[in-house]
Amino acid sequence: MSAQHKIGSGFGHDSTADDVLAGIDLTGKLAIVTGGYSGLGLETSKALAGAGAHVVVPARRPDAAREVLAGIAEVDELDLGDLDSVRSFADRFLASGRSIDIVIDNAAIMACPETRVGPGWEAQFATNHLGHFALVNRLWPAIAADGGARVVSVSSSAHRRSDIRWDDLEFRLGYDKWEAYGQAKTANVLFAVQLDALGKDSGVRAFALHPGGILTPLQRHLPREEMVGYGWIDEDGNPTGAGFKSPEQGAATQVWAATSPQLAELGGVFCEDCEVAEVSEDGPTGVRPYAIDPAAAQRLWTVSARLTGVDAFGLG
Known part of the structure; x- marks a missing residue:
């Protein structure tokens, strides 16, 4: 029987990261949050640090991250679109001899113009999926060291836009920015499914999630007129509401997945609104x-x- 069913968490759409952490003490725990210096990542870093965790933020712009995260998190350099950078960060971290309790694969790019990185990989698949895949695999000795770790893969409802394009992963036959984003977000979910299957005997569980709709720097590649057309903002650039969450609410589901005792016996499931999601063939959730x-x-x-x-x- 599939574990992909609601569990009655008691939390919901409006819950914040601090709400789901109430009563949870993360003192002595180490968490890695990619992209943990802006948008949902910043709120995630702040919430975990506020609960006592030592937070490490690998950042593509480390100077900017240090400015934002002073007194909150340790910062190092990492570009997920560059596998040499991933290896260098992992080597530096492993050399510190520390174990990892939480990894939140939060960093992402969305709906960008066609961009190629590395050996010509489509940038959204490469950054959102392959970079995190390499990062977690390289950090595995530290993740599995003490057992009880969780890896959280931040996906999106946009996974509904595209399955994996097995015959054209790199969009060589024509690029669509939203399909490419959708494929990358589906990859984020599938990564958690397989990592959980491989890691649970070592005490490591993995989760994927949709954080909700939130206006953050993730939308940096979208023209204003496109966001107006979607009804996200008005002509002056102000949010219209449209069911959006605040960043504090948007960070809640990934923090819940990373820390909640309600998920102690689960793994490999997709979550939304601080709850395990149901399987849906065509619905909006x-x-x-x-x-x-x-x-x-x-x-x-x-x-x-x-x-x-x-x-x-x-296994590869």
Whole structure:
């Protein structure tokens, strides 16, 4: 029987990161939050640090991150679109001899113009998925060191826009920025499914999630007229409401997935609104079946290991 069903968490759309952390003491825990210096990542870093965790933020713009996170988190350099940068960060961290209790793969790019990175990879798939895949695999010795760790893959409702395009992962046959984002977000879910299957015997559980609609710097690539057309903002650039969450509410589900004792016996599930989501074939909420398919998750892992040359489990 699938674990992909609501559990009655008691939290919901309006819950904040601080709400879900009430009564949880993270003293002595170490959390890594990619992109943890702006938008949802910043609120996540602040909430985890406020609960006592030592937060490490690997950042593409480390100077900007240090300015924002002074007194809140440790900052290091990492560009997820550059596998050499991923390796360098992981090597530096592993050399510190510390174990990891929480990894939140939060950093992302969205709906950008066609961009190629590395050996010509489509940038959204490369940054949002392959970079995090390589990062977690390289950090695996520290993640599995003490057992009880959680890895949280921040996906999106946009996973409903596209399954994995197995015959054209890199959009060589024509680029669509939203389909590319959707594929990357589906990859984020499948990554959590397979990582959980591989890691649970070591005490490591993985989760994926949709944080909700939030206006953050993630929208940096979208023209104002496009966001007006979607009804997200008015002609003056002001948010229209439109069901959006605040950043504090948007960070809640990833913080809940990373820390909640309600999920102690679960893993490999997709969450939204601080709750395990239901499977949905075509509805406006829930997770699509293709995004949690174990065979697809295993296939994507094999492909990702081949592309990145990294696989902590030796399965690629």
